Amino acid sequence: MKWAVALAVVVLLVLPQLVGSYLLTVFIFIFFYAYLGQAWNLLGGYGGQISLGHAAFVGIGAYTSTYLAMTYQLSPWIGMFVGGVAAALLGAVVGYLGFRFGLRGFYFILLTVAVAEICRLLVAHTEALGGALGIFITFTGDPWQFQFSDNRAYYYVALGLMLGATGLVAAIETSRLGAYLAAIREDEDAAEALGVNAFRTKLAAIVLSAFLTGLGGTFYANYLFSLQPNTAFGIPLSVEIILRPIVGGGGTLLGPVLGSFILSPLAELSRIYLARGGWSGTHLVAYGLLLIAVVLFLPRGAYPHLAAALARRRRRTS
Amino acid sequence: MNPTLLAQAALNGLLFGGIYSLMAVGLSLIFGVMRVINIAHGDMMVWGSYLAFLLAARFGLDPFVSFVLCAGALFALGVLVQRGLVGRVLDAPHEMQILLMLGVALVLENLALVVFGPETRRTETAYGLATVWLGPVFVDLPRLVTFVLALGLALALYLFLFRSELGMLMRAAADNAYGALVVGADVGRVYAVAFGTGAACVGAAGALLSALLPFSPASGFPQTVTSFNIVIIGGMGSLLGAFLGGILVAVAENLGAVLIAPSLKELVSFVLLVLILLFRPQGLFGGRAG
Numbered sequence: 146m147k148w149a150v151a152l153a154v155v156v157l158l159v160l161p162q163l164v165g166s167y168l169l170t171v172f173i174f175i176f177f178y179a180y181l182g183q184a185w186n187l188l189g190g191y192g193g194q195i196s197l198g199h200a201a202f203v204g205i206g207a208y209t210s211t212y213l214a215m216t217y218q219l220s221p222w223i224g225m226f227v228g229g230v231a232a233a234l235l236g237a238v239v240g241y242l243g244f245r246f247g248l249r250g251f252y253f254i255l256l257t258v259a260v261a262e263i264c265r266l267l268v269a270h271t272e273a274l275g276g277a278l279g280i281f282i283t284f285t286g287d288p289w290q291f292q293f294s295d296n297r298a299y300y301y302v303a304l305g306l307m308l309g310a311t312g313l314v315a316a317i318e319t320s321r322l323g324a325y326l327a328a329i330r331e332d333e334d335a336a337e338a339l340g341v342n343a344f345r346t347k348l349a350a351i352v353l354s355a356f357l358t359g360l361g362g363t364f365y366a367n368y369l370f371s372l373q374p375n376t377a378f379g380i381p382l383s384v385e386i387i388l389r390p391i392v393g394g395g396g397t398l399l400g401p402v403l404g405s406f407i408l409s410p411l412a413e414l415s416r417i418y419l420a421r422g423g424w425s426g427t428h429l430v431a432y433g434l435l436l437i438a439v440v441l442f443l444p445r446g447a448y449p450h451l452a453a454a455l456a457r458r459r460r461r462t463s
Numbered sequence: 464m465n466p467t468l469l470a471q472a473a474l475n476g477l478l479f480g481g482i483y484s485l486m487a488v489g490l491s492l493i494f495g496v497m498r499v500i501n502i503a504h505g506d507m508m509v510w511g512s513y514l515a516f517l518l519a520a521r522f523g524l525d526p527f528v529s530f531v532l533c534a535g536a537l538f539a540l541g542v543l544v545q546r547g548l549v550g551r552v553l554d555a556p557h558e559m560q561i562l563l564m565l566g567v568a569l570v571l572e573n574l575a576l577v578v579f580g581p582e583t584r585r586t587e588t589a590y591g592l593a594t595v596w597l598g599p600v601f602v603d604l605p606r607l608v609t610f611v612l613a614l615g616l617a618l619a620l621y622l623f624l625f626r627s628e629l630g631m632l633m634r635a636a637a638d639n640a641y642g643a644l645v646v647g648a649d650v651g652r653v654y655a656v657a658f659g660t661g662a663a664c665v666g667a668a669g670a671l672l673s674a675l676l677p678f679s680p681a682s683g684f685p686q687t688v689t690s691f692n693i694v695i696i697g698g699m700g701s702l703l704g705a706f707l708g709g710i711l712v713a714v715a716e717n718l719g720a721v722l723i724a725p726s727l728k729e730l731v732s733f734v735l736l737v738l739i740l741l742f743r744p745q746g747l748f749g750g751r752a753g
Contacts, residue, residue: 195558197565242737246744250557251500255691256740259733262688266730380684384565391562426576426680433569440563441551 146455150399157304161297169296175409176303177364182389182401183310184357189387190395191314191323192350193330195250198239198257200382201264202232202355206362207377208268211280214290221291225363232359233352235260240351244344249333258380265378279373282366291367299368306364307402310357315398317353326350330396358386381429385412388432392439394446403448408435468721471600476717477710478606479675481613482668484709486686487693488617489664491705494694496637496657499549500557502564505686506571507662511537511669512586512678513579519586526586527608530670537666538659545658550651568687575680583677609671616667617706620660624702633657637700665690685729692736698749707748 161169181203189195209231210224219227239260243253269277286294293299317323325346328336337343366372376382393404415428443450486508493501501507514533518524524532544567552560593604624630636643636653644650672678689712697708712732719731739746 193558195561242741246741251561252695252740252744254561255688255695255736258688259692259736263730263733263737266727266733270724270727384569426573429569429573430577433566433571433573436566436569437548437563440555440559440566441548444555444559 146452154308161300166296169300171410171413173296173299173303173368174413175405176300176307177361177368178385178389178409179402179405180303180306180310181358181361181386182393182405183307183314184354184361185386186390186395186401187314187317187326187357188347188350188354190390190397190400191318191330192326192347193396194243194347194351195254195387196239196257196351196354197254197380197383197387198259198261199354199358199386200378200380201257201261202236202358203362203365203382203386204261204264204268204372204374204377205232205235206359207366207372208274208280208362209359210291210363211282211366211372212274215280220289221363221367222289225291225360228362229356229359232362233356235264236351236355237348239355240348244347244351258383261378261380261383265374268378269374274374275372277374279371279377282370282372284370291363302364306361311398311402313357318398322346322349327396384432388436390446392435392446394448397446397448400446400448403451404446407447408432467599469718472717472721473714474600475603475606476714478603478610479717480710480713481610482672482675482709483689483693483713484706485613485616485668485671486665486690487697487705487709488620488702489661489668490690491694491697491700491702492620492664493658493661495700495702496633497545497549497553497654499553499560499658500564500691501658501661502561502687503544503568503571503683504665504690505688506568506575506683507537507540508665508669508672508686509575509678509680509683510540510571511666512673513575513584514666515670515673516584516586519588525588526670526674527588527612530612530667533670534663534667537669538663540666541659541662542655544662545655546651549658550654553654568684572680572683575683579680581679581681583679583682584673585677586673588674605674609675612671613668616664620664621702623660629653629656689729689732692732695746696732696735696739698746701746701748704746704748708746711747 157172160172181199185196185199206225206228209228210219210221213219213224213227214221239257243256268274274280284292286292288298325336325341328339328341329343329346333343362377365377389404389408390401391404392408393402394400411431412428415431439446486504490501490504493499493504511530511533514536515526515529518529518532519526548563548567549560552563588605590604594601595604595607596602624634632643632648632653633656635646636648636650636657640650643653669678693708693712694705696712697704697706712735715731715735716728720728723730
């Protein structure tokens, strides 16, 4: 498995030299959504705390760095971290409200939805942030402004984000925090009885998850060149974020990556062929059916099955 | 601030509250009996609205008549969703049920988008703008009619739950599914009827709403969120709480629209929700926290 992963990374590193710019765009979306999915996975997959408002962190991160760049000419490379910290603060507020009062399951989901909606409404009513129309970013092609005229640069940034987040989650998985999170997911009361401070553990997970998601916001803004409150804070983005880890396998290290490799090309294909033919919405119908099928037939996601199949093959060959 | 304007907003909210109450009661019923969160609730509502719209456009049926048909259609959809999907994951972890319903919501919303397009619609009625003056304030006639109809439907639901045998079995299954099974209830059937009834409530609410406000496929999810806000504010699992919560939230939103800004009225119910989650998580009328 290790060798396969190393080989895959090498292939991904040399890929931009071999394929055209359009295909790179598809890969950029794969990496970026895998990155966001991995950030979500930390809280939702490992910790079992489902957030349906993660778009809020993308939005905060994106708006923060863009606002700083426009008003104070601060490079988004620095603004990115300011945005990440802002998202982490919001995450801390959500976590404090939700976990302090023991909101579990559905109540927590609703709290995350409500916070994202409050952010969306407030940003849409703030003229300095472009209001409901949003902000359009002028393209300068200046790398210091997080803008590149070569798609390959975005490719490597997105790849770096995905690999970085996966590396971080790999380290957390085997750490004390990872073990505590899994214990809370499986049985919170039992974990507390064994001395796990569930409140602090979940708070750490949401702050870290929000920080990573917030960093991603800067990439989102500077790759799409436009920010609208309805898309940057909206439920559809939150749904996109949670689908990949769930389809790939929540609470597994490679689940979000696998999920993104399955879903992102599908989304791109259906956007091209269905939306253009006046069939917008069809790909979301397909998402819905896929989600239903995963829950009914693959409740643990695709990754555990893939891993089991690989293990069987290895046993047969050896 | 002009007191007449505030009184008018409060009255409009009160009369609109019947629809909110109806959708919240449907959601609360489904949750109360099966402990399942119907994330597709608002999208079911939108389908109720579209059915009423089609019935009015094709057959000239008034939404204040056709809501019965819409409720029937949504009842069938609810039974189908319960029998085909939800019934299979009743023992699965909570988040799996939520993801399943999220899938159903995505399918319903976007199927509406594919079939009806993204334009906003509204069911036209002859008396759409009729009003009656009541001293300094006016009563919007369609709102008054929906309010009375919603009240009637809530009363019918109450009678069904507390007087009919099936209704009592439903409450028994909500209380203790295993116990209901022991005394001979067909729990699967009870669940199917419960989900169907909840969907019928929101279907009727959607049909009535279609005569008051424009709607589109995208209005489903916000309605789901509003329904949840109301149910949590009123108290999860309490039907009376859901009913009163609906009126409360509608009045608060209408007052907020006047006092703050029309486009910020959703903010009012979110702020109410956050306050409730913080200080009284069991809701205003709920007995215990979820």
